[in-house]
Amino acid sequence: MRLTGAQALVRSLEECGVEVVFGLPGGAILPVYDPILDSPIRHVLVRHEQGAGHMAQGYAQVSGRPGVVVVTSGPAATNLVTPLCDAFMDSVPLVAVTGQVARGAIGTDAFQECDTIGITRSVTKHNELVTDPADIPRVVAEAFHIATTGRPGPVLIDLPKDVANAEMEWTWPVAIDLPGYKPTIKGNGRKVKEAAELIRSAERPVVYAGGGLLKARAAEELARFVDLTGIHVVTTLMARGVFPDSHELALGMPGMHGNYTAITAFQQCDLLIALGARFDDRVTGNPAHFAPGAKVIHVDVDPAELGKVRVPDVPIVGDCRVVLGQLNDDLVKHGVGDVDRTAWRSTISGWQERYPLRYQQSEAGIPLKPQFVLEQLRDHTPADTIVVSGVGQHQMWASQFWQFDHPYTWVNSGGLGTMGFAVPAAVGAKVGRPDRTVWAVDGDGCFQMTAQELVTAAAERIPVKVAILNNAYLGMVRQWQELFYEERYSEVYLSPDLPDYCKWAEAMGCVGFRVDAAADVVPTIEKANSINDRPVVIDFRVDEFEKVYPMVPAGGSNDTVILGPEGDEAAARSGVAPS
Amino acid sequence: MSDIDQSEHAPRHHILSVLVENRSGVLARVAGLFARRGFNIFSLAVAPTDDERFSRITIVVDVASAPLEQITKQLFKLVHVVKISELHPAESVERELMLVTVKAEPSLRTEIIGLAEVFGGHMIDVGYAELTMSLADSPDRLDACEALLRPYGISEIQRTGRIALPKLRRA
Numbered sequence: 069m070r071l072t073g074a075q076a077l078v079r080s081l082e083e084c085g086v087e088v089v090f091g092l093p094g095g096a097i098l099p100v101y102d103p104i105l106d107s108p109i110r111h112v113l114v115r116h117e118q119g120a121g122h123m124a125q126g127y128a129q130v131s132g133r134p135g136v137v138v139v140t141s142g143p144a145a146t147n148l149v150t151p152l153c154d155a156f157m158d159s160v161p162l163v164a165v166t167g168q169v170a171r172g173a174i175g176t177d178a179f180q181e182c183d184t185i186g187i188t189r190s191v192t193k194h195n196e197l198v199t200d201p202a203d204i205p206r207v208v209a210e211a212f213h214i215a216t217t218g219r220p221g222p223v224l225i226d227l228p229k230d231v232a233n234a235e236m237e238w239t240w241p242v243a244i245d246l247p248g249y250k251p252t253i254k255g256n257g258r259k260v261k262e263a264a265e266l267i268r269s270a271e272r273p274v275v276y277a278g279g280g281l282l283k284a285r286a287a288e289e290l291a292r293f294v295d296l297t298g299i300h301v302v303t304t305l306m307a308r309g310v311f312p313d314s315h316e317l318a319l320g321m322p323g324m325h326g327n328y329t330a331i332t333a334f335q336q337c338d339l340l341i342a343l344g345a346r347f348d349d350r351v352t353g354n355p356a357h358f359a360p361g362a363k364v365i366h367v368d369v370d371p372a373e374l375g376k377v378r379v380p381d382v383p384i385v386g387d388c389r390v391v392l393g394q395l396n397d398d399l400v401k402h403g404v405g406d407v408d409r410t411a412w413r414s415t416i417s418g419w420q421e422r423y424p425l426r427y428q429q430s431e432a433g434i435p436l437k438p439q440f441v442l443e444q445l446r447d448h449t450p451a452d453t454i455v456v457s458g459v460g461q462h463q464m465w466a467s468q469f470w471q472f473d474h475p476y477t478w479v480n481s482g483g484l485g486t487m488g489f490a491v492p493a494a495v496g497a498k499v500g501r502p503d504r505t506v507w508a509v510d511g512d513g514c515f516q517m518t519a520q521e522l523v524t525a526a527a528e529r530i531p532v533k534v535a536i537l538n539n540a541y542l543g544m545v546r547q548w549q550e551l552f553y554e555e556r557y558s559e560v561y562l563s564p565d566l567p568d569y570c571k572w573a574e575a576m577g578c579v580g581f582r583v584d585a586a587a588d589v590v591p592t593i594e595k596a597n598s599i600n601d602r603p604v605v606i607d608f609r610v611d612e613f614e615k616v617y618p619m620v621p622a623g624g625s626n627d628t629v630i631l632g633p634e635g636d637e638a639a640a641r642s643g644v645a646p647s
Numbered sequence: 648m649s650d651i652d653q654s655e656h657a658p659r660h661h662i663l664s665v666l667v668e669n670r671s672g673v674l675a676r677v678a679g680l681f682a683r684r685g686f687n688i689f690s691l692a693v694a695p696t697d698d699e700r701f702s703r704i705t706i707v708v709d710v711a712s713a714p715l716e717q718i719t720k721q722l723f724k725l726v727h728v729v730k731i732s733e734l735h736p737a738e739s740v741e742r743e744l745m746l747v748t749v750k751a752e753p754s755l756r757t758e759i760i761g762l763a764e765v766f767g768g769h770m771i772d773v774g775y776a777e778l779t780m781s782l783a784d785s786p787d788r789l790d791a792c793e794a795l796l797r798p799y800g801i802s803e804i805q806r807t808g809r810i811a812l813p814k815l816r817r818a
Binding site: 185186190194372 | 667668671672675676679683700716717720721723724725726727728729730
């Protein structure tokens, strides 16, 4: 059967199981948009290509299926660079198709030409320029294979306009021939035995659960591991939800804004079981002082992560779900050891009692606390609500104060820290899980970067809900200037009511609410929850001066946790100074 | 030869032999991983192997071992990189090709040709007052020959960068 390159592309996407693409047409991609009209694939028309990328990320994170983006050449491709980099850092499977000028015009500075392959080379797992229409099915099949296997990531296909217009002979399925790409899935048996031995003899073990567990869909194996061993679990920002916060062995988030117990359990453990985690600087602080007394088991599907920051005692390359399965089988077969860990458990519960997360509750007459808003939102939404955040203070508060009890209910930009991630990612998440309530928790600074995608949401009837924690500042930067730059506030003030968020929301086809008082928080959340035919935006006017605590200053040792005013007060009352 | 190699470029000098799929853009991907970290590639040689689907890239870099290990792991993540081996100078044989044009007045020709013969080089072009010779040998022998030719006046020199294979076992 003869097809054009464009028809072959759309057909290949269908064959790969794509149900939705996020995109925006333009000159070089025009041929592809014609067969999209006849395809069962849903197309979500974005207002900016960056939005398409983040939507695809949100979609992929909650659904486990790769997110697909189709945009044109030049400025569309450069607008896509940020989400590609974001997806690369957070290992999110994406397939992006960009239009390109015709083959003969490449390299001539043609209209809307850019070197997409060159520009995106370092922010994609792989990319490929298609030079022959006959290659399209293979290139698409390989793109999905590469994006979704091993350590997932974004793959970009650059399609010149004349290749899309040229005819080819359609064949499917196609053989994938990638001699240099063979991810290791199963862990080395000897290493797994060594790991099991360390686990059996550890006195103070802790699991360091990373986002790789979610990518490997390993939540059940992790639960089985914890059932077997009774070992506590710390979940990184990227792993929130992989282990239920309500579990008695859950310690919450570690790192720069982690809680005291999670941070200190790492510092004082004798065995760190790192699963799909990458010893990011936001977790380790100064790596020379991180978990100084711990032996390390490090499981990751990406061999380049093993030894990158910390040389592990037992490195295991493999898929976290498979390796945890092997480990669990060994622990079942040979036992979990008989070390008495009562002392370690009571040390941990002592920390939890003394150093919980604290803030001053909202009362009438004092400014609304962002943490209070989050607690109310958490308590007045369904338990399996998907929370999507931007980047900054609100992101940390969301991670700290939400209770994540289900995997794939937390979407955020961890590695790249992309402000403006929340709104489009929430739209994508709602497309991926229309059955779930999706709340974006956003900052006022973040919201202004990508709010236009609420127009997309309104037009496409994607009823997401957005809670803006509006403190009128670029809050995290303000916090650093307060703590480390002698309160010299440089270019961080944004104003609480410029723009008017309610009017803006309404102009974009959403419902807008404003909340200033603690008493209005719950009723407004309930009103928002009852609206399901359009997006809702709530402008929560929160305390400008609230800071995120605990905090370990950048590059500092995790032995010195700043608990903040409320935390220090509580520690003083209990008569114990934080170590 | 191997002892010369070691004395010449000890501890930071590394040779990577990278087998890649013979596809467009592979070299840029490989080079990009070094450029991103600010490491300079000392020499580079690329050519197809006996199997036309694959090419071999021989890269010489001056990098400490720890970052090199990380780069090697990152290189291996490139979809089109099939195999990477580090060739330790003491355990590999290396060759490089040099073409050099030397100023040679007729009165000096014999002397220069004699010098070339000592190194096993060949005269491949002769002009009125210049000679072009080729020499394929270990990089250090090329360095030595170049140093001896320099006083005569080198007008052009071109070296290929080294290629290398592991030494064979004799026992």
